[in-house]
Amino acid sequence: MTVTVTDTSADTVGGPDFIALQVRDVEAAAAFYENHLGLRRAAVSPPHAVVFATEPIPFAVREPLPGVDLDAVERPGLGVALWFRTPDAQALHDRLQAAGVPILKAPEDGPFGRMFTFTGPEGYAVTMHDA
Incomplete structure (x- = not known):
């Protein structure tokens, strides 16, 4: 079986560009990653989130998106x-x-x-x- 991939800018994905964990307490989670892993906050973060200056992919903790109930999952x-x-x-x-x-x-x-x-x-x- 041969798979042909046509590279066009409209339908290709380059890979992960941003990773965020949805958390109940943004400041507590941010403090954990700062204090225990040594991550540093980026100069700018959107509302309701803390973005860290990680490379090559930014990492963040953020409030849950609408419809996400973190208490309804085991982990x-x-x-x-x-x-x-x-x-x-x-x-x-x-x-x-x-x-x-x-x-x-x-x-x-x-x-x-x-x-x-x-x-x-x-x-x-x-x-x-x-x-």
Whole structure:
């Protein structure tokens, strides 16, 4: 089977351009990502959101969109894998664990270097890796 892709500007997608987690308490979630992961706020954020100056893709926490009931789900983002790169995954793991942040998967070596998964303030699973 041969698949032919025609590249036209009207029907192509370049890939993810922005990632936002919908949260109940924007300021508490923003403080978690600032204090525990060292993320810094971008110079400008839209109303009801905090955007971080992450690269290559901006990351944000925001109020839920209309119709989203975070209390109606077992865990927000279930089925979505959210990964961040860090210079030293083991050191970050140790700091998060010491701060009482729930660790879902202990550090291990994998195809993306040392990696582990923790639960953020709203229950989202976040994987950190250092490759």
